[in-house]
Amino acid sequence: MLTSxxxxxxxxxTLRKETRGRNMSVIFLYCDxxxxxxxxxxxxxGGLVRQVASRAPRIPxxxxxxxxxxxxxxxxxxxxxxxxxxxxxxxxxxxxVYLCVDAxxxxxxxxxxxxxxxxxxIIQEAPNVRLFLTGRxxxxxxxxxxxxxxxxxxxxxxxxxxxxxxxxKKMDDDDHQDPGLMTEDLKNVIMKTILEGASxx
Amino acid sequence: MQRWGNRQSWxxxxxxxxAGDTTSEDMSxxxxxxxxxxxxxxxxxxxxxxxxxxxxxxxxLTLLAMNTLPTGDRVPRLHGPSQHGMLNVLAxxxxxxxxxxxxxxxxxxVSNINNTTINVGIEEESSRIQEWLxxxxxxxxxxxxxxxxxxxxxxxxxxxxxxxxxCGSQEGSANPALLCYGGQGVGKTYxxxxxxxxxxxxx
Numbered sequence: 001m002l003t004s005x006x007x008x009x010x011x012x013x014t015l016r017k018e019t020r021g022r023n024m025s026v027i028f029l030y031c032d033x034x035x036x037x038x039x040x041x042x043x044x045x046g047g048l049v050r051q052v053a054s055r056a057p058r059i060p061x062x063x064x065x066x067x068x069x070x071x072x073x074x075x076x077x078x079x080x081x082x083x084x085x086x087x088x089x090x091x092x093x094x095x096x097v098y099l100c101v102d103a104x105x106x107x108x109x110x111x112x113x114x115x116x117x118x119x120x121x122i123i124q125e126a127p128n129v130r131l132f133l134t135g136r137x138x139x140x141x142x143x144x145x146x147x148x149x150x151x152x153x154x155x156x157x158x159x160x161x162x163x164x165x166x167x168x169k170k171m172d173d174d175d176h177q178d179p180g181l182m183t184e185d186l187k188n189v190i191m192k193t194i195l196e197g198a199s200x201x
Numbered sequence: 202m203q204r205w206g207n208r209q210s211w212x213x214x215x216x217x218x219x220a221g222d223t224t225s226e227d228m229s230x231x232x233x234x235x236x237x238x239x240x241x242x243x244x245x246x247x248x249x250x251x252x253x254x255x256x257x258x259x260x261x262l263t264l265l266a267m268n269t270l271p272t273g274d275r276v277p278r279l280h281g282p283s284q285h286g287m288l289n290v291l292a293x294x295x296x297x298x299x300x301x302x303x304x305x306x307x308x309x310x311v312s313n314i315n316n317t318t319i320n321v322g323i324e325e326e327s328s329r330i331q332e333w334l335x336x337x338x339x340x341x342x343x344x345x346x347x348x349x350x351x352x353x354x355x356x357x358x359x360x361x362x363x364x365x366x367x368c369g370s371q372e373g374s375a376n377p378a379l380l381c382y383g384g385q386g387v388g389k390t391y392x393x394x395x396x397x398x399x400x401x402x403x404x
Contacts, residue, residue, distance in 0.1 A: 004383060007355045009346040014359055015368065030342040038336050046335030053334065059327055067330045098368070123377045130367060131378040140382055150376050152363035156383025162354045169351055 002158040004134035005030060008102035011132055015098045025091070027051045028100035031107045039107050041114035045083040048099065052090045062089040084118050088126045100132040105139045113142070120146050163198050167191055 008030065015026045027048050031039060053063050066086055069075055078086070091097045099122070107115060123131050134156070135143060143151075158166075171187050358364055358381070367379040 002355055002383070004381065005346045006350050007358055007381060007383075009343055009350055010355050011358065011364075012343060013347065018368075028343065029337065029339050030346065032342070035337075043335045043337055047337035047339060050331045050334040050337070051339065053327070053331055054340075058323070059330055063330060063334070067333055070333065127377070129377065132367070132381070133378065134381040134383070137382045143380055147378050147380060151378035151380045152367050152376050153380040153382065154358060154361055154363050156355075156358070156381050158354075159357050161357065165351055165353050 002156060002162055004136075004156060005102050007156055008100055008132070008134055012100050015100075019096070019098070023093075023095040024097070025052070025055055025094050026098045026100065027055075027091075028102070030102045031104055033106040036106075036108050039111060041111050041118060042078065042080050042083055044107070044111075044115050045080060045087060045118050046078070049083060049087050049090060052087065056090075060090040062086055080114060080118055084121055084125075087122060091126060091128065094128060097126070097129045098132065099129055102134050103136075104133055104143075105135040112139075116143070116146050123147075123150065158198070160195060160198065163195060164191065167194060 008028070012026055012028050019026060028051070029044060029047050031044075049063065053059050059067075063086060066078065066082070070077065099119075101119070104112060104116065119131060119133070123129050131147075131151075133143070133147070137155075167190065171182065171190070175182060363379060366375050
C-alpha cells in the first residue's frame with residue numbers, strides 16, 4: 001500500500017510541479033532487485049547523468065566531449081569517478097537539483113556501498129544538489145554512517161488517512177465485481193476494525 | 202526513439218569507433234528506412250515532424266543516411282530548418298570527400314530546393330549519447346509506479362517539517378539530504394497481519 005516507491009513517485013511529481021519553468025531539475029532513479037544486473041554503481045550514476053542530458057534543451061558540452069572522447073581508439077569506458085565528475089559539471093549551471101533515489105536497499109551490497117559513496121561525494125561537491133533517498137530500515141546503519149550527518153530522516157508508515165483511502169478503494173473494487181454483496185454496515189465494520197488495529201501499531 | 206528500426210545492433214563496441222568505416226553495405230543491414238539508392242521511395246515519416254525532406258537528390262539522402270548511422274568518426278550534424286533552401290550542413294570531410302566525391306556539388310544540388318526542413322542528427326545523436334551513458338531508464342519506471350498510486354496516499358510526507366526544510370532550504374543553510382526509512386511492513390501485508398493477529402488473540 002505505502003511502499004517506498006509510491007512515496008518516491010509522489011515526491012518526484014510534487015517537486016516537478018514546483019520546479020516547472022524554473023532553473024531547477026528533478027533527477028531520479030528507482031532501484032529494483034529485478035534489474036540488479038544493470039544496477040552497477042557506474043550505470044546508476046550514469047543513469048542520473050543520462051537524465052540531466054535528456055532534460056537539457058541540448059546535450060551539455062561536458063557530456064558531449066566525454067562521448068566524443070570515448071569514440072577515440074583505445075579509450076576506456078567511463079568509471080564511477082568520471083561519471084561523478086560529469087554529473088557535478090553537467091548540473092553546475094542549475095540552481096537546484098533534486099536527486100531522488102528510491103529503494104536503495106534493492107541494490108546488491110557491494111554496488112550499493114560504491115553508489116552511496118558516490119552520492120555522498122556528489123552532495124559534498126555540488127551544493128546545489130538535494131538528495132532524497134528511500135530504503136528499508138535494515139540498511140539504516142549503512143546510510144547513517146555515510147549520510148546522516150547531513151540528513152533529515154523520516155520513518156514511513158501508513159497513517160490513518162492512507163489506510164482509509166486504501167480500504168475504500170479496495171471495497172469499491174469488490175463492490176464493482178460483486179455488486180450488493182457487501183452492505184454499508186459491513187464496510188463500516190471492516191474499516192473500523194482495521195483502523196483500530198492500525199492505531200495499536 | 203525507435204524511428205530507425207533495430208537499434209540493438211548499434212550497441213556495443215561496433216559503433217564506438219573500433220569497427221572502422223561504416224560502409225553502405227553496413228547500412229543496408231540496418232532496418233533503417235533510409236539508405237542509398239532508395240531516394241525515390243522517400244521512406245520518411247512526416248508524422249514525427251522531425252524529418253521532412255522533399256528531394257530527389259541521391260547524394261543528399263546518402264549524406265543523411267550517413268548522419269543517422271554510427272561511424273568511427275565524429276558524427277556530422279545537420280541543423281535545420283534551412284533558410285532560403287540553403288542547407289546548413291556540417292559534414293564530416295572524410296565522408297563527403299572520400300566516399301561521396303565532391304561535397305560541394307552535393308550541397309549545390311540541394312540548394313535549389315525550397316522548403317526543405319531537416320532536423321535530424323541532433324536528436325539521433327542525443328539518444329545515442331543517452332544510451333551510451335546508461336542502460337537504465339528511470340522515466341519509464343516512474344510512469345508505472347505513478348499509475349499504481351492512489352490519490353492522497355502518502356501526502357502526509359509532503360507536510361512533514363523535515364520535508365519542507367529539505368526542499369525549501371537555501372544552498373548551504375540546511376541538510377542537503379532527506380532519508381526515508383520504510384517500505385517494508387507498512388503496507389497491506391502488515392495490516393492484514395495485524396487484523397488476523399487481533400482476531401486470533403480474541404479467540
